[in-house]
Amino acid sequence: MVFVELFIAFFRIGLFSFGGGLAMIPMYLTEVEKHGWMTQQEFMNIVALSQMTPGPIAVNMASYVGSGAAGFAGATVATFALALPSVLAILALTSVLHRIQHNPWKEAFFFGIKSAAMALIFYAGWLIASDTLALSLQESEWSAVAGALVVAAVYAARTYLPKVSPVLLIVIAAFVGFWVF
Amino acid sequence: MLFKLFSTFFYLGAVTFGGGYAMMALLEHQLVEKHRWLSSEELLEITAIAQITPGTIAINAATFVGRRVAGIPGAIVSSIAIVLPPLLIVGTLASYLPQFFGQEWLHNAFMGMRYAVAALIAHAAVSMLMKGVTSKLGRALFLLALAILIFTPIHPLLMIVLGGSTGIALHALGIIGNKAEA
Structure with a gap:
C-alpha cells in the first residue's frame, strides 16, 4: 500500500x-x-x-x-x-x-544556545552569498559585480526604508537578475 | 486570532524560497516587527530550539509561535498553514514544473533572488544580534561560534549543543548568575 x-x-x-x-x-x-x-x-x-x-x-x-x-x-x-x-x-x-520557566540552569542553557544560533544565522547568510558569487563568477565578472550591488542595495533598503516588505525586495531582485545578469 | 495566524503563516509559506534560514528574515519582519508576537530574543531562542528538535526549522517555528499566541489550536493552525501553499503548488503542478524551471531567464531571476535573500538574512541577523544578544560575554561566544563554523566542518546540531553546554558550564562556574545576562 x-x-x-x-x-x-x-x-x-x-x-x-x-x-x-x-x-x-x-x-x-x-x-x-x-x-x-x-x-x-x-x-x-x-x-x-x-x-x-x-x-x-x-x-x-x-x-x-x-x-x-x-x-x-x-x-x-x-x-x-x-x-x-x-x-x-x-x-x-x-x-x-x-x-521550568525561571530555572537558572535553563536560562544559562539558553544564554549559550542563543549565541550559537546567532552564529548559524550569520553563517547561513554567508553560505548563500558565497555560493551564489561562485556561480556568478563562472558566468561573468560583471554578473558578480551586479550581485554585490544587489546585496548592498537590499541591505540599504532594509536599513533606511524599514516599511518596504522584504518580499517586494526579493521580487525586485528577481527582475534585476532577469534583466542584468 | 486563529485566522490571523493562519493568514500570516500561509503567506510565509507562499513567499519564502529556500527554507529555514532564508525564512528568518521574513519571520523577523512579520512576527517581530509587524505583529509583535515575539521579541527578537525569543525568535533567536526558537531558531536554536528548531535546530535541536527534529524536522524543518520553518514548521518548528510555526508550531512554536502558534502555541505561544493561541495555545494548541494555534500551533495546529499555524503548522498546517505553512505547509499548505507548497503542497498545493507542488502537488498539483509537479509534472509541469521541471520543463518550466529549465529556462535560462528563470535561472537569472533566481540568481538575483539569492543575492537579495543573502542581504535580507544579513540584515535580520544584525538586527537580532543587536537586540537579542546584548552582553559582552554573549557576543564573544557568538564570534567564537562563528569562527568554529567557518573554519571547521561542525554539524549545526552539534554547534547548538556546544553552545548550551557552554552556558551551563559558565553557570556552574558561577560566571553567569541567576538572571543570565542575555
Whole structure:
C-alpha cells in the first residue's frame, strides 16, 4: 500500500532529521531509492526545483516525491507525515520549558544556545552569498559585480526604508537578475 | 486570532524560497516587527530550539509561535498553514514544473533572488544580534561560534549543543548568575 509506505517513510525522515531542508537530503535519497519512487538523477533535479518553488525545501521535496509516487493524495500524505514529528516535538518541548520557566540552569542553557544560533544565522547568510558569487563568477565578472550591488542595495533598503516588505525586495531582485545578469 | 495566524503563516509559506534560514528574515519582519508576537530574543531562542528538535526549522517555528499566541489550536493552525501553499503548488503542478524551471531567464531571476535573500538574512541577523544578544560575554561566544563554523566542518546540531553546554558550564562556574545576562 503506497500511502502507508509514504507515511512511514516521511514520518521517519521528519523524525530523524535535524537542521532543516538541505541536511535531510541523504535521508531522502535512502528512502526514495529503497522504495523505487524515483532515480537518484530525478531526485537531484527535485532538490534543485525545491529551492525554486515557494515554501520550506523539505516540504517541497516531500510534495514532489509523494506526487511522483501517488499523485496529489501521495503529496498530501508525504507532506503531513513529514510535518507531524516537528509539531509533536515542539509541543512536547514547550510544555516542559513552560514548567521550568525561571530555572537558572535553563536560562544559562539558553544564554549559550542563543549565541550559537546567532552564529548559524550569520553563517547561513554567508553560505548563500558565497555560493551564489561562485556561480556568478563562472558566468561573468560583471554578473558578480551586479550581485554585490544587489546585496548592498537590499541591505540599504532594509536599513533606511524599514516599511518596504522584504518580499517586494526579493521580487525586485528577481527582475534585476532577469534583466542584468 | 486563529485566522490571523493562519493568514500570516500561509503567506510565509507562499513567499519564502529556500527554507529555514532564508525564512528568518521574513519571520523577523512579520512576527517581530509587524505583529509583535515575539521579541527578537525569543525568535533567536526558537531558531536554536528548531535546530535541536527534529524536522524543518520553518514548521518548528510555526508550531512554536502558534502555541505561544493561541495555545494548541494555534500551533495546529499555524503548522498546517505553512505547509499548505507548497503542497498545493507542488502537488498539483509537479509534472509541469521541471520543463518550466529549465529556462535560462528563470535561472537569472533566481540568481538575483539569492543575492537579495543573502542581504535580507544579513540584515535580520544584525538586527537580532543587536537586540537579542546584548552582553559582552554573549557576543564573544557568538564570534567564537562563528569562527568554529567557518573554519571547521561542525554539524549545526552539534554547534547548538556546544553552545548550551557552554552556558551551563559558565553557570556552574558561577560566571553567569541567576538572571543570565542575555
